[in-house]
Amino acid sequence: MSKQYQNLLAGKLYKTDEKIQSMKEKGRYLSRLFNETTEKENTKRKKLIKQLFGSTGENYTVKPPFYCSHGLHIYVGDNFFCNFNCIFLDLNKIHIGNNVAIGPRVSIYTALHPIDREGRNTGLEYALPVIIEDDVWIAGDVVINPGVTIGGGSVIGSGSVVTKNIPKNVVALGNPCSVHREITEKDKSDWEAMYEAYQASIE
Template sequence: MLAGELYIAEGPELAADDQRNSEWLDRYNATQTRTRAEAHVLLRENLGSVGDGAYIRPPFHCDYGYNVHLGDGVFLNFNCVILDVVKVTIGDGTQIGPGVQILAADHPRDPAQRREGLEFGRPIVIGRNVWIGGGALIMPGVTIGDDVIIGAGSVVTRDIPDGATAVGNPARARNPAPTPER
């Protein structure tokens, strides 16, 4: 699974990981009243790595947690989902709107392999200082550069270069207009 190869999402090891993560999610999502510091301690307990000041507003959902890596100052708003069957990296200062889905899990295109229950994952990398608008979908294998804006509701199916703004379904990147000097 972690190597991005085909696997079956059953078996004792993955079942135990899923159970552990589900118990953690129950605790993390149980209240809106904990402080950011208290939430940060819980995030560090379960996620792969958590930078200083990173915060996720509950409710939050993920597959395993240990494949999620948050940089310093990362913020995820309500109802974000990360399917982290492989590594998902979110860079420093990135802000993610409510209802965003980051989906590293994928499925074979071959119907016979799907019938066998096979799946795989493709890593996602989101750069530094990115703003992802509410309801956006980030699809498997995508890399989003630094200083990018992803419009609300966009479906990102391809890599987005540094400094671009991407909107639509599928999201299309355009470079921002130069800022006039004042």
């Protein structure tokens, strides 16, 4: 592991070296092949995602087009669903738990640049990991910024810009994203009523 790559994973300043560049090229090559597949090539799609991501659980679906940086820094759990046109800028690691659903046009960013313009002009950058815990739903057009953790069971409303950690079992939304309310037993009872009505409709 090169020193620059060690710095990258540690959230320190780094500059792209040969190793990092080769990882980017492989990720972009595999994602291009994935985006060129057709709806009749699901087996090929799953194989390419398996090659692209750092790890996958059981039962994963990614809808093309899908864009990423390295790919290798994306780790997803069981029952993962990612809708159309998502961007995962995985300079640092993106850890996604079990039973996570991601809506269309969601962007997850790990890359950061110095605020000072002279610092930016050096070409040095840094990156912070993103963690999405189990049983999370990210609705469409959400932006998740570097260093954020989204707690298990939470829902992020469409169009939100997540700039700080979100606790477990809440509905959060807005720009910047903040907690709207907790998820309660009423949400469960509302679901049960909807499900009973559904069951009655198909009998």
